[in-house]
Each structure stands twice: as C-alpha cells, then as structure tokens.
Amino acid sequence: AQSVSQHNHHVILSEAASLELGCNYSYGGTVNLFWYVQYPGQHLQLLLKYFSGDPLVKGIKGFEAEFIKSKFSFNLRKPSVQWSDTAEYFCAVTDNYGQNFVFGPGTRLSVLP
Amino acid sequence: DSGVTQTPKHLITATGQRVTLRCSPRSGDLSVYWYQQSLDQGLQFLIQYYNGEERAKGNILERFSAQQFPDLHSELNLSSLELGDSALYFCASSVGSNYGYTFGSGTRLTVV
Numbered sequence: 001a002q003s004v005s006q007h008n009h010h011v012i013l014s015e016a017a018s019l020e021l022g023c024n025y026s027y028g029g030t031v032n033l034f035w036y037v038q039y040p041g042q043h044l045q046l047l048l049k050y051f052s053g054d055p056l057v058k059g060i061k062g063f064e065a066e067f068i069k070s071k072f073s074f075n076l077r078k079p080s081v082q083w084s085d086t087a088e089y090f091c092a093v094t095d096n097y098g099q100n101f102v103f104g105p106g107t108r109l110s111v112l113p
Numbered sequence: 114d115s116g117v118t119q120t121p122k123h124l125i126t127a128t129g130q131r132v133t134l135r136c137s138p139r140s141g142d143l144s145v146y147w148y149q150q151s152l153d154q155g156l157q158f159l160i161q162y163y164n165g166e167e168r169a170k171g172n173i174l175e176r177f178s179a180q181q182f183p184d185l186h187s188e189l190n191l192s193s194l195e196l197g198d199s200a201l202y203f204c205a206s207s208v209g210s211n212y213g214y215t216f217g218s219g220t221r222l223t224v225v
Contacts, residue, residue: 102158
C-alpha cells in the first residue's frame with residue numbers, strides 16, 4: 001500500500017523567507033503526485049500536480065515542486081513566502097491507474113509578518 | 114467556489130443521533146470521494162463512488178454509509194453518533210482520480 005510522509009509538522013517562517021516542504025512517498029510503480037493547500041477555515045485547493053514529463057512542476061501562487069524519482073520525493077518550494085501563505089499543505093499520491101489516492105499528514109505553515 | 118457543493122456547512126447534534134451530509138459534485142465529474150478531517154487523525158479517506166457504484170473503501174466505520182444517486186450527488190449517512198465523530202467531512206469530485214480532486218468546503222459536524 002502507498003504511504004506519504006511529510007517531514008515537518010509545523011514550519012514557522014518570516015515573510016520573504018524561502019520555503020521548502022518535504023514530501024516522500026512509498027510506492028514501487030508509476031505515481032501521480034499532488035500538493036494541496038488548505039487556508040484557515042477553507043477547503044483543500046490544488047496547488048500543483050505531476051503526472052509525467054518535466055520533473056519541475058510550477059503551480060499557482062508562485063509555488064513549484066520537484067519530483068525526484070530516485071529519492072521518492074516531491075518537495076514543495078517557494079522562493080519568498082507571504083503572510084497570506086499561512087495554511088496547511090498536504091502532499092498526495094495516487095498510482096497511475098488513479099487508485100489509492102493517499103494524503104500525507106499535512107504540514108502547517110505559519111508566516112510571520 | 115470550487116464547483117463542489119456540500120450541505121449543510123455546520124451541523125450540531127447529540128450522541129446517538131443520525132445525520133445525512135450531502136454533496137453535489139462539479140459538473141461533469143463522475144467520481145465522488147468522502148474524507149473525514151480531524152485534529153488527531155488528519156485527512157482520512159472514507160469512501161469513493163464512481164457513476165453510482167462504490168469504487169473504493171477506506172477507513173469508514175460500519176455506522177457510516179454512503180450512496181451516489183443517478184444525478185451523481187452523494188450522501189454520507191452517519192448513525193449512532195459518538196463524540197469522536199466530531200470532525201470536518203469533505204467531499205471531493207473528479208473526472209478520474211488520477212487527475213486530482215476538487216474539494217467542497219466541507220461540513221463541520223459537532224456531536225455533543
């Protein structure tokens with residue numbers, strides 16, 4: 001069965017700092033990878049997704065993620081965070097057949113103004 | 114507005130009661146997924162329906178059941194409610210699950 005781990009439970013940054021949130025998955029086959037964001041009191045929204053091709057994926061709001069197959073990782077990055085990026089971030093993986101969609105435990109990001 | 118509609122937004126009920134949560138998927142999406150989000154368990158997959166048929170089951174209790182109707186809306190029924198069932202219940206829909214999900218805004222259930 002697939003599983004997803006996210007390295008950090010809670011990350012606290014100052015505005016303009018760079019962000020990297022770790023995500024590792026365990027699955028031997030071809031995967032599709034996602035990052036979702038949940039702003040306080042809101043639903044999950046898709047930030048970006050990787051299916052195939054260029055392993056560096058650009059998403060909305062200046063976020064990007066890099067798929068490193070050899071490391072089973074899909075880390076989320078942003079060069080300069082803003083206070084409005086304060087939210088919970090979830091990494092998710094599904095196999096190539098679209099089955100077994102699994103979310104990681106989430107990382108809470110707090111950006112200090 | 115994500116296009117996935119969940120009602121009600123908030124629900125407060127007593128232990129032992131039964132409630133029904135409703136979800137209307139985004140137009141054109143055939144798959145509906147139900148998730149439970151609580152502070153201690155995180156985001157837990159409950160069940161998936163595809164075009165009216167149950168497709169996958171996750172950590173769904175026997176007290177819980179769901180169905181998807183011909184118009185593709187789905188209902189999640191929670192019965193014999195316990196305090197620990199208090200959580201946010203999200204519905205999501207997709208064309209196919211490997212394309213990512215679109216989430217609704219959730220129903221916050223409080224069992225007192």
